[in-house]
Amino acid sequence: MKNIKNIISFLIMSLVLVSCTDNGLENADWLKEPNFPNPMTLTLSSKEVVLTKEKESENAITFTWTKGNDRGEGTTLTYFFRMDIVGNNFGEGAAPGTSTTITEEIPEGVFTKSYTNAQLNSLLLKNFKRPGGVITNLEVQIIAQVNNSKQYQLPEVSISSFAVTSYSPGPLPLFMVGDAISGGWDYNAGKSLPEKTERTIYNFIGDFSVGSFKVIEKAGSEFPSYDPIAGNKIVYNETNPKTDDNVFKVAESGRHSFYLDIDQKIYAFGYVPYENVYMVGNAITGIGWDIGRAKPMVWDPKNPEVFTYRGQFDAGEFKLPLELGNWNGKNLMPPSNGTVIKGQASDNTTMQLMPNGNPDNKWIIETAGQYELTVNPAKMTIVIKKL
16 A cells, blocks of 8 residues: 555645646646535444444444546546544644554545444554543545646545444453463463553563563463564464574563553563653753652653653753652662763763662753653663754
């Protein structure tokens, strides 16, 4: 499939001319929003849909649209179907990697699209991250892209919305077994892997030992399992016995995070010695030296070894307490007081754990501005970048 996201962004956001003549636009009206006596119209088979597991193979909703209007001699139309949660604006303005918009190019001559109960429920669960038993308001859009025009023409667009109630397909229990997590390779004694998004995302944070482990579906059986491969990917294994190459390996004992997305077929595993990292100091905008209001850094289970923060820093000092409201608790600090970090290659990126906050070493921000701060307690490094 084409890079649909880029195509749609081009259609909606840009006004780049496909071609022009030395005399300028032949028809300036072509750059205006389409306004036809009989506009392309999108129709839904229902505005309120209740999905059920008992009818998972039956049709839940059908979208039908009329042909787009003729845009001039030699032109053709390509149709795109988009769907997203109401209010998401079809991903416009969303941060990279966060858009939930579903986009599909429609084959030539097709003016309808349908979803079964199972298909739509799966989209709600996996794409929109909606649990079962809740109402979700979805917005749909048909875009008629103009091709082969002498100059760029804005596409004709029709939008509608509907409410859909999802159902829960039921949990899919997974278990971790191995000498790194359950004390041995007894498949009856696996440790439960917490299910965060139904049948999709799992995340366990806790103590591991040096060794290895597998993820299995059925207590008491080695198969099926979810095995690691290169690039932090996983494969669904129903037949291949355990070897040294198809297990997750733990090189250091202690608190780790194990994240598994069986839909995207990815995993993340990392040493996470501390639950939280906070920022405090007169360099932390709006916080100052109020340890009770220290600003938490952001932790992402998909990148478990690091804590990050993007935002405004003031000129001044700061340090990184690991406990909220306790000056005498554990702190991450520079090796020497007054360490300046500027986001340059010459920065000292090392840090140390001060169990009681002493000596009271601090980093210095010399110039106020927007920065991205990345802290890696597993490797005891700190990096700042000017935005």
